[in-house]
Amino acid sequence: MSNPILPMNRPFPHWTIVLACLALIRPVLAQDELSQVPGYVDFSELTSQFGEAPTLEVNIKGQLLKLVAEASRADDPELADLLLELQAIQVRGYPLRRAQFRSMERRSEILAGQLEADGWETVVNLRDFGQYVDMYVKQNATAIEGMVLLVLDSEAGETVFINIVGNIDPQEMGRIGSKFTTAQLEDITP
Amino acid sequence: MFGFAYHFLGDREEAEDVTQEVFIRFWNHRQEIDGGQPIGWLLRVTRNASVDALRRRSAYRKTITGDSGRVDIAHGDTPGPARDAESNDFRTLLNLAVDRLGEPYKSLVLLREVQDLSYQEIADTLELPLTTVKVYLHRARKMLREHLTEVMHREPY
Amino acid sequence: MNPIDDSRPTDAWIDERLEAFLDGDLPPEELARMERVLANDPTWHVRLTLATRIQAELRASFTPAVPAGLTRVILSRARRAHRAQVWGDWWRTGLQTFLARFRAAWQPALALTSIAALATFLYLAGGFNASRTAPATVPDVEQALAEVKWTLGYISKTGRKTGESVQSAIGPLLQGSPHE
Numbered sequence: 085m086s087n088p089i090l091p092m093n094r095p096f097p098h099w100t101i102v103l104a105c106l107a108l109i110r111p112v113l114a115q116d117e118l119s120q121v122p123g124y125v126d127f128s129e130l131t132s133q134f135g136e137a138p139t140l141e142v143n144i145k146g147q148l149l150k151l152v153a154e155a156s157r158a159d160d161p162e163l164a165d166l167l168l169e170l171q172a173i174q175v176r177g178y179p180l181r182r183a184q185f186r187s188m189e190r191r192s193e194i195l196a197g198q199l200e201a202d203g204w205e206t207v208v209n210l211r212d213f214g215q216y217v218d219m220y221v222k223q224n225a226t227a228i229e230g231m232v233l234l235v236l237d238s239e240a241g242e243t244v245f246i247n248i249v250g251n252i253d254p255q256e257m258g259r260i261g262s263k264f265t266t267a268q269l270e271d272i273t274p
Numbered sequence: 275m276f277g278f279a280y281h282f283l284g285d286r287e288e289a290e291d292v293t294q295e296v297f298i299r300f301w302n303h304r305q306e307i308d309g310g311q312p313i314g315w316l317l318r319v320t321r322n323a324s325v326d327a328l329r330r331r332s333a334y335r336k337t338i339t340g341d342s343g344r345v346d347i348a349h350g351d352t353p354g355p356a357r358d359a360e361s362n363d364f365r366t367l368l369n370l371a372v373d374r375l376g377e378p379y380k381s382l383v384l385l386r387e388v389q390d391l392s393y394q395e396i397a398d399t400l401e402l403p404l405t406t407v408k409v410y411l412h413r414a415r416k417m418l419r420e421h422l423t424e425v426m427h428r429e430p431y
Numbered sequence: 432m433n434p435i436d437d438s439r440p441t442d443a444w445i446d447e448r449l450e451a452f453l454d455g456d457l458p459p460e461e462l463a464r465m466e467r468v469l470a471n472d473p474t475w476h477v478r479l480t481l482a483t484r485i486q487a488e489l490r491a492s493f494t495p496a497v498p499a500g501l502t503r504v505i506l507s508r509a510r511r512a513h514r515a516q517v518w519g520d521w522w523r524t525g526l527q528t529f530l531a532r533f534r535a536a537w538q539p540a541l542a543l544t545s546i547a548a549l550a551t552f553l554y555l556a557g558g559f560n561a562s563r564t565a566p567a568t569v570p571d572v573e574q575a576l577a578e579v580k581w582t583l584g585y586i587s588k589t590g591r592k593t594g595e596s597v598q599s600a601i602g603p604l605l606q607g608s609p610h611e
Contacts, residue, residue, distance in 0.1 A: 142578045152575045167579065175582055210593050217593050235589055246582060261587030264580040276501065277494040290498060294505055301509045368488055373570050387489035412450050419481055 118145060118172055123222045123230015123249040125199070127176050130245060140177025140244070149173065162260055170250030178243040182214075185238045189216055192234050192243070196220075199232060207254075214238035221252070228252040275320040281384050282324040284373070288331075292323045317389075317399040321381050364426075371421045378402070379414035386411055440468060445475055452479075453486055 118124050130138070144152060153167035180188055196218055200206070204220040215237050222230035231254065233246040248257075275296055279289035296319050300307065307315050372383060378400060385391045385399065393411075397404045445468055451457050452465050469479050 142582060144575045144578060148571070148575055151572045152579055155572050155576050156579075163580075163583075173579060173582055175578070175585075208593055215592075217589060219593075233586060233589060244585065246586060248582075248586075257583060258587045258590045261583030261585075262591075264584030264587070266581055266584045266588050276497045280494060281492060286495060286498075290501055293497075293501060294508065297505045298508050298512060301512060364484070365488055368485060370569060372489075383489065387486060388492050388494070390490070412447070415450055415482065415485070416446070418485055419478060422481060422485065 118249065121171060121229075121249055122203075122224070123228075123247075123252075124172060125174070125230070125232055125247040127174055127245060127247065130176050130178075130195075138176045138178055140175060140242075142173060142175035144174075145172035145249075160260075160263075162256075166253075166256060166260055169252070170248060172247070172249040174245075174247040174249075176245045180236060180238060180241050180243045182238050185214070185236065188236055188243055192216065192218070192236060195245075196234065204230075204232065221254075228254065275316050278317065278320050278384060278389055279324050279327075281388050282321070282380065283327055284369070288327055292320060292327055296320045296323055314395070314398045317385070318401065321385075321400070325377060325381075367422060367425055368418070371418050371425070374421065375414055375417060378410060379417065382407065382411045383414050383418070439472075440464060449479065449482060453482055 119126060149167060149170060149172065153164045156167065157164035178188075199220050204222050206218070207221055208217055208219040210217040216235070218232075218234040220232040220234075221228045229249070229251065231246075231248045231252050233244070235242075235244045237244075276289055276293045279292040279296075280286060283289055283292070296316060299319060300312070300316060372380060375383065381400065382396060385396045386393075391399065393404055393407050396402075396411075397407045400407070402410070445465065448457060448461060448465060452462070452469075457465060469476050
């Protein structure tokens with residue numbers, strides 16, 4: 085993240101006050117109904133924690149998600165039905181260099197701690213050489229209402245955070261997802 | 275300039291905004307611009323401004339939620355004489371295929387086929403070698419053909 | 432002696448010249464050869480038909496007339512820009528020097544006042560949603576669908592790799608464990 089650079093011949097030391105006031109204003113900003121949904125995780129903190137902008141960012145929610153569901157119906161009715169049960173899909177990806185693995189691991193552990201404190205349950209904690217996978221779910225009495233996947237993969241050189249919000253059947257999601265490729269996601273619109 | 279921006283962005287209002295910005299920039303930099311080649315400068319800046327406008331639209335795209343109940347699908351203008359349904363479908367598919375082209379292919383197609391510029395004029399506008407323009411245009415047209423062939427075989431034509 | 436090459440050209444040769452054929456830019460010998468191929472090869476005939484149609488549709492694209500008020504707006508903005516430039520020069524040379532003497536006193540007060548006004552505005556406005564509600568376009572939906580598929584594919588792939596890692600970790604343990 086870049087810092088504002090002040091010319092040395094303008095001795096105005098009050099930018100810290102500006103930043104502090106903006107930080108206080110922040111709770112007023114971005115009032116979003118989705119933030120009230122139990123299965124939702126606010127990823128806006130991640131950028132500040134990781135100190136750089138994500139190289140991959142997906143935010144699909146609300147009416148756009150419904151449109152996507154209908155757009156997929158002709159080719160893949162199962163996918164359409166699955167998407168209609170969801171409220172949001174969020175992804176954040178950050179580059180991961182080998183030297184950063186340990187520090188990224190610590191930051192992910194902080195996020196994991198926050199999730200557990202918010203009532204998320206651990207489904208998977210995988211610690212393999214150069215790979216770190218955590219999956220969490222939020223459940224109500226009858227269904228899973230949110231899922232979070234955290235992946236650190238030093239071989240692929242990436243850190244990926246995924247939050248799926250809505251009525252989730254993980255097995256069905258895995259089965260339907262197995263049809264799709266994970267080749268590099270490129271913007272298909274210029 | 276308005277015509278290029280309109281076809282690039284598919285939106286009349288955005289095209290007006292881009293055209294305004296381009297001519298204001300032209301006014302502000304009028305002393306520096308080569309007096310004999312203002313059209314090339316104008317087209318180039320229009321194209322760059324259109325690409326920027328599309329990127330800004332794309333950045334906002336990721337937080338589109340729509341309002342409480344109603345979502346509109348933005349349609350490009352389709353005026354002109356009435357066409358039969360099959361022709362409209364082909365036109366729609368073609369517009370989508372052109373939109374899918376990355377840069378500089380989309381600009382090349384619009385400059386050549388819609389704005390009717392010569393290869394040399396396109397090369398001057400985009401500051402590309404003439405041979406590169408020809409190669410890129412060939413690729414762009416081929417991509418359009420291949421995409422439309424694939425889509426039309428899937429559609430109930 | 433017939434100097435004309437009657438052998439069927441390769442697909443690559445035809446492909447390279449299809450656009451030039453459409454544009455009427457081929458030399459006579461190549462033009463004749465292309466015409467023979469296109470007359471006898473149904474596949475290339477279909478491709479040529481499609482290429483011709485694409486070109487025709489694009490060239491017939493409707494371009495609306497420049498809106499009547501646009502020129503007026505541009506000229507008006509240019510006049511304002513010119514006036515602003517004149518005033519700006521005056522500001523830079525005269526007034527700024529005068530105010531700079533008192534910057535240490537007034538600038539912090541002005542900044543804090545601006546911040547308080549901004550905070551009040553945001554509070555009264557009930558929050559600021561950085562997202563612009565805009566109608567989704569077909570390319571937006573296409574892009575979002577690609578993103579959804581990628582995400583689900585990634586989740587599935589990660590699940591499989593996790594399962595494989597778990598299997599490889601516990602497999603030896605199970606093999607070594609006493610069976611019933």
